[in-house]
Amino acid sequence: MYRSGTVMAWNVFRFCTALRGLGSIMILLVLGVVGVTYYAVVLTTYGPTLFDGGLDTLTSLAVLLPFHGLLAMLLWSYFSVVFTDPGCVPPNWRPDVDEERGENDPLTASDFSGVQTDQSNTKVRVCRKCNQLKPPRCHHCSVCGRCVLKMDHHCVWVVNCVGALNYKHFLLFLFYTFLETTLVTISLLPQFIAFFSDGEIPGTPSSLATTFLAFVLNLAFALSVMGFLIMHISLVAANTTTIEAYEKKTSPKWRFDLGKKKNFEQVFGTDKKYWFVPAYAEEDIRRMPELQGLDYPSKPDLDAQEF
Incomplete structure (x- = not known):
């Protein structure tokens, strides 16, 4: 039995290490897809006809202007997810119940050993791997090797966890990726159809292959991201994460569901000018603690509920 458990732990470790290494390759893959797309749309198809005049120029402008705008927002959102820490537990963090004991008698993780499975007092949890107190909605990531605030999932495409501080950036990345890939698919559709026609197609074999x-x-x-985008829109509407949705699937009520408007604001903020950019207004950051990932408003009648 011991040997079997050791082998399983070793395999999990190797799997997590492989995911960390795979992430760097994924960034190069994303940039490679962007490069191939840019070559096909701008350099091969619509760039050469930009100055031909008439309908060709209008068509090129109608494609190239939104293409570059969406591409800029896509890359901004993508690298915001990559380089933004999703949020970790501060070293000096203590639950609210700690305040009643005073600074001379601080709580430690050992004071709450076993509380994680105690459904009568689920506001205080302990991470068995980190051996530290866990804020609400916090989960341990085996790939990153730490607890992540409001963790949604670990994404190999961005070499990072998606959590409290970069979840909005991730959603915007999905949103702009869907718009950009849909635009490219529609704009290259005539060339794709012509590829199978009997007529002569302008361009070199390499440019045609790249366009295809x-x-x-x-x-x-576009098709795959659309599915993820629909799923995450439903999660935002219910104010839950992928992990929470799985763990509370048998519960009819969710204590953090405050209505679609407030749920949306807990991810995107209240300032409409910042809804479509991977950033927050300073006023929202100052007055909305939920954007920091440590404290979340909930329904008073469901405060005792926790998965």
């Missing part, structure tokens, strides 16, 4: 590849990749990404 770009169409297929963007169509695949």
